[in-house]
Amino acid sequence: MERLAGRLMLASGMSRALIAIAAGAIGALALPPFGFFAALFLSFTLLVWLIDGCTAKPGGGLFNRALPAFGIGWCFGLGYFVAGLWWLGNALLLEADEFAWALPLAILGLPAFLALFYGFAVAAANLLWSDGLGRIAALAAAFGLMEWFRSFLATGFPWNAIGYGIMPIPVMMQSVHLLGLFSITTLAVFIFASPALIATKKGMAPGLAIAGLLLAGHVGYGLYRLQTPAETPADALTVRIVQPSIDQSRKMLNGDRAEIFAEHLRLSALPPGDGKKRPDIIVWPETSVPFILTQNPDALTEIAKTLDDGQVLFTGAVRMEDQGAGRPPRYYNSVYAIDSQGEIIGAADKVHLTPFGEYVPFENVLREFGIDNVIALPGGFSAASSRTSLTLPSGKRFYPLICYEIIFPGEMTSELQGATAILNVTNDGWFGDTPGPYQHFLQARIRAVETGVPVIRGANTGISAVIDPYGRIVAGLDYGQVGTIDATLSGGSRDAIGYDTHRTYFWLIFSLMIIVAAGGAWSFARGRN
Numbered sequence: 001m002e003r004l005a006g007r008l009m010l011a012s013g014m015s016r017a018l019i020a021i022a023a024g025a026i027g028a029l030a031l032p033p034f035g036f037f038a039a040l041f042l043s044f045t046l047l048v049w050l051i052d053g054c055t056a057k058p059g060g061g062l063f064n065r066a067l068p069a070f071g072i073g074w075c076f077g078l079g080y081f082v083a084g085l086w087w088l089g090n091a092l093l094l095e096a097d098e099f100a101w102a103l104p105l106a107i108l109g110l111p112a113f114l115a116l117f118y119g120f121a122v123a124a125a126n127l128l129w130s131d132g133l134g135r136i137a138a139l140a141a142a143f144g145l146m147e148w149f150r151s152f153l154a155t156g157f158p159w160n161a162i163g164y165g166i167m168p169i170p171v172m173m174q175s176v177h178l179l180g181l182f183s184i185t186t187l188a189v190f191i192f193a194s195p196a197l198i199a200t201k202k203g204m205a206p207g208l209a210i211a212g213l214l215l216a217g218h219v220g221y222g223l224y225r226l227q228t229p230a231e232t233p234a235d236a237l238t239v240r241i242v243q244p245s246i247d248q249s250r251k252m253l254n255g256d257r258a259e260i261f262a263e264h265l266r267l268s269a270l271p272p273g274d275g276k277k278r279p280d281i282i283v284w285p286e287t288s289v290p291f292i293l294t295q296n297p298d299a300l301t302e303i304a305k306t307l308d309d310g311q312v313l314f315t316g317a318v319r320m321e322d323q324g325a326g327r328p329p330r331y332y333n334s335v336y337a338i339d340s341q342g343e344i345i346g347a348a349d350k351v352h353l354t355p356f357g358e359y360v361p362f363e364n365v366l367r368e369f370g371i372d373n374v375i376a377l378p379g380g381f382s383a384a385s386s387r388t389s390l391t392l393p394s395g396k397r398f399y400p401l402i403c404y405e406i407i408f409p410g411e412m413t414s415e416l417q418g419a420t421a422i423l424n425v426t427n428d429g430w431f432g433d434t435p436g437p438y439q440h441f442l443q444a445r446i447r448a449v450e451t452g453v454p455v456i457r458g459a460n461t462g463i464s465a466v467i468d469p470y471g472r473i474v475a476g477l478d479y480g481q482v483g484t485i486d487a488t489l490s491g492g493s494r495d496a497i498g499y500d501t502h503r504t505y506f507w508l509i510f511s512l513m514i515i516v517a518a519g520g521a522w523s524f525a526r527g528r529n
Contacts, residue, residue: 005199009053024079030165073122077115087434133203134520144186180502304342349384
């Protein structure tokens with residue numbers, strides 16, 4: 001192992017960059033659909049040894065010292081994000097004649113941008129680099145901080161944060177309820193990078209012991225918490241999720257709209273299975289109504305005919321808001337609540353829009369270069385100014401998150417407190433049967449555990465599921481299946497912890513890592529002098 005570490009430290013030029021890219025790509029094996037979390041041990045061990053070999057020309061100042069480390073981190077991130085996000089290009093192939101030119105931007109451009117965060121992480125860690133345990137703590141702190149920045153800078157895109165790699169199954173998810181995603185990410189990097197100490201020996205015993213205890217505690221807490229069954233309240237609701245699995249190319253054709261709507265109605269009207277209760281709530285996926293619902297009273301009449309008395313339909317739809325004469329209307333990606341009389345009793349609009357999918361950042365400038373929305377609406381979608389819960393006549397309240405809004409821990413606001421469930425409607429049909437829908441589904445499961453609130457997830461092509469507050473699948477339909485699932489909604493966990501508390505824990509863990517890293521760097525500098 002010492003010999004391998006030495007070779008990596010001495011690697012230079014293109015071979016060094018390619019090793020870093022390969023190390024990042026190996027780490028992507030920890031993500032769905034593979035879930036091989038052990039890959040990150042190899043990935044981060046290689047990264048540490050590459051950073052050990054970072055050297056700069058003498059007398060060049062701080063920037064000169066940080067640049068080689070930044071380059072290694074950026075190459076590592078490029079490999080990780082290309083291997084983990086290549087499937088984004090699939091959305092552009094649905095209208096290849098118009099958007100095929102943008103494939104390199106989706107497959108390489110976005111990963112190259114996201115890799116900047118990992119470049120800055122490694123450059124920052126290198127400022128406190130040493131030859132022992134301290135450098136592992138420095139890397140953990142820097143990655144935790146940059147993953148937090150990645151969750152909100154430039155609208156935010158925390159997809160495939162490193163912490164998800166250590167949470168592939170429910171027994172390994174429970175710690176996120178206690179600490180939150182970014183604390184888990186920080187500790188995960190420490191665990192995954194710790195085997196690098198074996199080659200350099202210094203700090204090996206305490207480093208591996210701490211990493212082993214953290215991993216054991218991570219799994220042990222999961223075993224302990226999963227002993228508690230999810231409680232089912234006496235007034236628990238039965239939910240039906242409709243998964244029509246409509247091919248995205250069909251959804252884009254005007255001629256198929258009536259047939260698509262009829263398919264949703266047919267699945268909704270199916271009788272419950274043997275011994276199962278009639279559903280209280282029916283959930284359709286994101287933008288499942290293929291027209292402006294408020295302009296089609298006949299559609300509301302058909303919904304009323306399909307629903308039994310007392311049933312409520314939650315459906316994704318495009319909502320149009322008239323701005324008055326001479327002004328173009330606004331469009332919102334929304335969820336409607338419709339009662340058995342065909343009345344719209346609630347609506348919630350998407351707050352966190354998808355860049356280039358639902359709106360164009362710096363629109364006037366970029367449109368001149370032909371960069372336009374993938375979703376063809378005049379002017380794109382507008383964002384809601386605030387999040388609105390959907391409340392039933394019974395008082396049950398649902399917290400709506402549309403599509404990728406569920407990947408943002410920061411969207412779990414105080415409004416979530418007391419909610420019956422998180423309602424997540426999505427359409428992952430844009431990405432086909434690629435890793436994308438499976439990665440999206442894992443993040444929905446993590447939000448259920450993190451918040452202690454069950455998740456109802458309705459997806460056009462899958463994966464649809466009712467998820468309990470411990471990340472367990474109560475009932476689900478895999479990708480590409482057509483059908484419905486009926487499930488009783490469990491109550492939330494009694495020990496719910498909010499995002500503000502998770503943020504406090506993150507800063508405490510980050511500070512502890514910085515103290516260890518600074519101590520190691522001081523000792524290392526003193527030894528060299």
